[in-house]
Amino acid sequence: MGIVVVEICDASLINEVDVEQILESEYPEVSVVKYDCLSFCGLCRVRPYAMVNGTRVFGKTAEECLKAIRGQIDEELAFYMD
Known part of the structure; x- marks a missing residue:
């Protein structure tokens, strides 16, 4: 597991791109976790979003x-690298 966790909802509009593959290949410190629901009722259908740490x-x-x-x-990693 990475030091930066990106959480996304399965229904989120962010899934138009392969977030998991893109981010985990660019940042070895990142783990992308998909959930059925992040409990922000309906937000995932309104606009793309994710949770970063x-x-x-x-x-x-x-x-x-x-x-x-x-x-x-990048902001999160800068905190850990200082």
Whole structure:
């Protein structure tokens, strides 16, 4: 398991891209975990989002959300690397 955990809902619009494969290949410190539901009722159908170490990250599109996730991962890793 990585030091940065990205949680995504199976129904989330972020799944338009292969988040798990993309992030785990780019960041060996990251683990992507998919859940049936993250209990943010209906949010996953409204816009793409994910949780990065407990912080919600959003985007208007899956690609924009993926970019925001990468930014949050970089921020998290900077904390651990200091």
